[in-house]
Amino acid sequence: MAAIDNISPPTARNTLRGIPRAMGSQGWDTIVLGAGALGCASAMHIKRARPDSRVLLLDRAPRPAMGNTKRSVALFRDLFSSRTGRDLAGATIALFDHVEDELGHKLGLRRYGYYWMMDAERFGEMLPLVKDLESGGTSLEVHDRGQVRSRLGEHLDLSPRTMPPVDHAVLVHNAGTVSPTRLAQWYESQYRSLGGEVEYGFNVTRVVLESERGGPTKVWEGARVAAVEGPSGRRAAGELVVAAGAWTPGLLDPLGVDCHVKPQTRQAFGLGGAGAEALHARNGFPGGELPVLILPAGGVYLKPVRSQRILVAGCADHWGRPYVLEDDPKPEPAFLEGQMRPVIEAYLPGLRGATVPVSWAGQYHYSTIDGNPYVFKESNLTVVVGSSGSGIMKSDSIGRVAAAVHLGEREAELFDGRRVAVADLGVDARRVEPERLII
Numbered sequence: 106m107a108a109i110d111n112i113s114p115p116t117a118r119n120t121l122r123g124i125p126r127a128m129g130s131q132g133w134d135t136i137v138l139g140a141g142a143l144g145c146a147s148a149m150h151i152k153r154a155r156p157d158s159r160v161l162l163l164d165r166a167p168r169p170a171m172g173n174t175k176r177s178v179a180l181f182r183d184l185f186s187s188r189t190g191r192d193l194a195g196a197t198i199a200l201f202d203h204v205e206d207e208l209g210h211k212l213g214l215r216r217y218g219y220y221w222m223m224d225a226e227r228f229g230e231m232l233p234l235v236k237d238l239e240s241g242g243t244s245l246e247v248h249d250r251g252q253v254r255s256r257l258g259e260h261l262d263l264s265p266r267t268m269p270p271v272d273h274a275v276l277v278h279n280a281g282t283v284s285p286t287r288l289a290q291w292y293e294s295q296y297r298s299l300g301g302e303v304e305y306g307f308n309v310t311r312v313v314l315e316s317e318r319g320g321p322t323k324v325w326e327g328a329r330v331a332a333v334e335g336p337s338g339r340r341a342a343g344e345l346v347v348a349a350g351a352w353t354p355g356l357l358d359p360l361g362v363d364c365h366v367k368p369q370t371r372q373a374f375g376l377g378g379a380g381a382e383a384l385h386a387r388n389g390f391p392g393g394e395l396p397v398l399i400l401p402a403g404g405v406y407l408k409p410v411r412s413q414r415i416l417v418a419g420c421a422d423h424w425g426r427p428y429v430l431e432d433d434p435k436p437e438p439a440f441l442e443g444q445m446r447p448v449i450e451a452y453l454p455g456l457r458g459a460t461v462p463v464s465w466a467g468q469y470h471y472s473t474i475d476g477n478p479y480v481f482k483e484s485n486l487t488v489v490v491g492s493s494g495s496g497i498m499k500s501d502s503i504g505r506v507a508a509a510v511h512l513g514e515r516e517a518e519l520f521d522g523r524r525v526a527v528a529d530l531g532v533d534a535r536r537v538e539p540e541r542l543i544i
Contacts, residue, residue, distance in 0.1 A: 133161045133302075133342035135511070136333060138309060138356075140164035141174035142285060143489055143496050144348035145292035146504025147511075151346065152299045154508050160301050162293070163333065163340065165308035170289035173350050174497070176434075176467025178373050178408055178419055180397060181498035182219050182280035183243060186234055187538040189477050189529065191243070193499040193506075196519035200501045201283055203520070210291055213284030217409065218396035219277040222253065222452075224269035227401065235275055244278040256389040260380075265451035268402045276396065282408065285497050292504070304340070309333045312345070312356055317484075329484045330360075346511055348489040350496075351468040355430055357488065365479050365532070366470045366491040367428035372436045374445070375463035376407070377415045380455035385414050398453075399544065405448045406544055415462065420445050421494075421544045434466040469494045476540030480506045481531040487511045493543055506530055 134155070137148040140162055148162045166172060183195045204210050223231060239245055248256070250263055253274045264270040297303065314322050315331035322328045332341035347353055351368035388395050395409040404421035422444065441461065450457045472479060472491030479491040480503065489507045492499060502519050509517035509527045517525045528534040
């Protein structure tokens with residue numbers, strides 16, 4: 106496996122500007138809290154940028170990617186309404202290809218596309234964006250009803266009685282799936298190869314503040330993070346990076362630090378049986394490779410898992426889904442039966458009575474204002490949060506932005522050479538377009 110320097114742009118900077126050299130009592134310069142995809146990517150890029158520093162990656166789980174990263178449906182795409190989303194995802198997807206094709210490390214990458222089916226009203230709303238994306242280089246195809254029929258044939262009811270009819274579809278080519286655990290493990294292995302330290306099984310229950318001069322905080326003095334604490338003890342460092350996903354607000358709200366995100370549960374149900382097998386076996390897509398199918402109603406999507414001949418169904422339900430932290434969320438069979446099956450079976454009647462051999466649930470950390478991540482710094486605390494269900498596909502880019510914010514840099518250079526002004530993803534000088542394509 107290649108060293109991390111071999112996957113960095115040749116002009117990447119490794120300056121140490123803006124980082125205090127004060128260490129914690131254990132001697133660490135930086136603690137990164139959270140060993141999911143974002144935490145591991147952030148730790149990797151911080152260590153790459155500061156090879157002489159001591160960095161500790163902490164997580165309560167026994168190994169990386171055991172939280173909501175593992176529970177992800179793990180899709181990727183470069184189709185986003187916001188330029189920020191396209192840049193962050195496009196550069197990270199380019200890294201996926203590099204790691205698999207040039208470094209030879211298998212991430213479970215499969216590129217089979219997204220097939221976004223829409224009714225006439227939704228397609229009319231989307232058409233200006235689709236034209237802009239196509240002229241900007243996004244690889245896609247627009248299909249009318251006849252072309253949709255040629256892809257899905259007898260499987261699809263174009264005009265179901267109880268749902269909006271299919272008018273058009275957009276096939277996005279640079280899209281598919283990747284293994285979230287393999288990806289996070291690769292980031293973590295690269296971080297370790299650079300001399301990064303890890304400690305698993307450390308459950309942080311409190312982030313400790315102190316005065317900038319030491320001792321208890323005082324209103325007339327600045328404050329800083331002194332340490333993190335839990336049942337296993339106390340870990341202190343000069344800097345703290347929190348990339349703990351849905352758990353981040355619970356850790357930082359007591360400090361008066363607003364993360365600008367809320368946790369919300371998402372569910373996935375694997376559908377099997379003759380209907381699912383038939384969709385995999387007989388379709389009109391290139392090579393018979395079924396793409397992710399996004400249905401016109403309810404935000405319901407179906408991810409193909411060809412090796413198991415199943416379709417994993419998910420739904421971006423917002424109304425009625427509370428913003429609440431769940432440590433171990435469970436799938437709700439009643440939600441599948443009452444909310445998702447009516448949509449799926451209306452458009453794909455062959456899936457009526459499909460079995461459910463597997464199901465699970467996880468949590469998004471939603472950026473509720475604009476759907477884009479937040480990466481910002483207060484005192485010696487860097488916060489990395491709000492990937493809104495697209496953290497896997499943006500992980501390397503967000504990790505690079507996190508390292509730049511941590512270092513006090515104004516820009517981050519992404520894997521493919523694109524540059525991002527880090528203040529755009531911050532709070533005070535935030536400048537991002539609202540992301541409208543969240544599933």
